[in-house]
Amino acid sequence: EEDPNTNSPPVATSGPGTKPNQDDNWGETTTAVTGTSEHSLSQEDIVRITKDLEDSVGLDCRRYFTLTLAVILGLLVFLTPLAFLVLPHLLWPEKLQSCGTACEGLFISVAFKLLILLLAVWALFFRPPRAGLPRIFVFRALLAVLVLLFVISYWLFYGVRILDSQDENYQGIVQYAVSLVDALLFIHYLAIVLLELRQLQPSFSLCVTRSTDGETRHYNLGQLSIQRAALAILEHYYCDFSVHNPALLSASKSRAAKHLAGLKVYNVDGEFPAAPAEGPGNNAAAGLAHSQSRAMIAAAARRRDSSHNELYYEEAEHDRRVRKRRARLVVAVEEAFTHIKRMQEEEQKKAPGDVMDPREAAQAIFPSMARALQKYLRTTKQQHCHSMESIQQHLAFCITNNMTPKAFLESYLTPGPTLQYSRDRWLARQWTLISEASVTSGLKDGTVFLLKCVDFSLVVTSKKIPYIQMSEEYIDPKSHKFVLRLQSETSV
16 A cells, blocks of 8 residues: 555656655745655655666676686786796795896896786776676676786696706796796787777677657667667667656646547447348348548548647647746746845855854745746646755756856756756666667667667667868969969059
């Protein structure tokens, strides 16, 4: 049973859905803001939290398993050169030849190369993960396998040629360890080329279209797999696309439903028999009924032909209401900020302990603009994107930084990118990648894949950037020279 304190049903956070405010009438009922707040959980909230925890457990296990393998491989790589240097001193120290000046210099080389390799591996591989991909990163897996095989081959050679024979030439053993570190540095350079440099040159132009409202963006990407291209698209989506607003789509759906409701088919002769018998009388009645039905359909179609006029006047009326609400909102906000300036001038004369902080000032002037702001947000279908708490925080931020009323209103008059809004209104816990080709395969000309969440999907189409052939045309500089001859006598 749903908690009676919850005014609206919760929205699942598995996709960037909209989460309604706890009180849709905050603009009409707000008179003051107290320091007490109440929170309640419904049965749907508990189910949603349980599902999110179950999904997060699988992702966390996979993430920690990958991190554990990477740490184990890294320790094996960094401890192997040190083991090559230490084992001879532990197993046959009395047989080793003395290490000369050149050998001691190699110790310094190994130390600094290992330090450089450690910093390089930390910078390239141990970065915070940006997302959880459905498949492994092929190039990173190949590099890990290459490093593992490389270290194993060095251990096999070390065991056969040095451990078994108990080689006495310690300088040669040190040079062997130095060669291993040098080879590991070259493998790290190969990793930089494959993981970072290969994708820098743009090779494909990707067209991204949101399925609900048709908003489209174009991005240029390099040689990437489908899953990594999808990750790059999602990173651009949160910064470039406007926040998904299902309320803007409800008007067109209601209009279409109203027009379909105007289409009615009548049977003036009564109900059609379930299984009419064959006969001339029955055939004539059925033909008459069908002709009358076609006539009514044609009449309804003629009435729908004038629907463009109805749409035109609806949009004109909506634009007029938006301009009216906007003018009232601008005036209310300017008056509120004027009151703030007057309060600041008065507080400068008070004692330092009696000065009002920006949060208290925002709570004091918010009721004067709340009604106008809520009406404007309702008219523009943005009321679910801005809660009373977020508006007060933004107002306190503007007061703290001495911003103008226009700067405060910009977030509400002009819809911004998705990241501008609260995370619980747009953040998708899970995106589903749908592709006919394998997600680990590279992008190709004409590749199409979908990024799907609960409320909508992003349709991505790739086009290969064409090869451009440029030619040069030489123009003789002397061909541009000319002589201007003026007559000595001119007309007056």
